[in-house]
Amino acid sequence: DVKVTQSSRYLVKRTGEKVFLECVQDMDHENMFWYRQDPGLGLRLIYFSYDVKMKEKGDIPEGYSVSREKKERFSLILESASTNQTSMYLCASSPGGIGEKLFFGSGTQLSVL
């Protein structure tokens, strides 16, 4: 089975800190995604990547950046964490091609105090 692993299940940071959320997939998938999930708002796409060193903005990229130096790893970076970035963050991956299904990690619940 495909495994998407997010480095932390729970994370508490302070306002202004630089935060790294790590995601690793073990099935050589081309595509990787970062979503945030908030009550009443569903899943909103932050950034996605279709190849190494490639990134595309999603619907809510402000305040975030990403890094994909290796195919299996996709990192989400909060340059200066703010309280409105407190959320559940979900990483997903999929094989290359049209219509391929997504595989999600278990999520990281980030609290910014």
Add this chain to the structure above:
Amino acid sequence: DAKTTQPNSMESNEEEPVHLPCNHSTISGTDYIHWYRQLPSQGPEYVIHGLTSNVNNRMASLAIAEDRKSSTLILHRATLRDAAVYYCMYSSNTGKLIFGQGTTLQVKP
């Protein structure tokens, strides 16, 4: 803007069929329609997907409208373990994968 629309919540009785609707009026001709579900404290998991024809698998059925602007996820016999948040999704022509807000399904014994 690309978007999907789902009811916030639905209720069902155990062992009865459930029809979960989704509107995706901005979908284009090559976009697949996906459904995922999320159990408490877990990431979403794949349920089913299709392009134009209705689809069946061991978990559910997917009925796609002829104009593809809406779809319905069908759980043929709801169980208590089917209580979850159900999301529909499609890929926009920009490559983005657009999720709805999700429908919270409650199953009553």
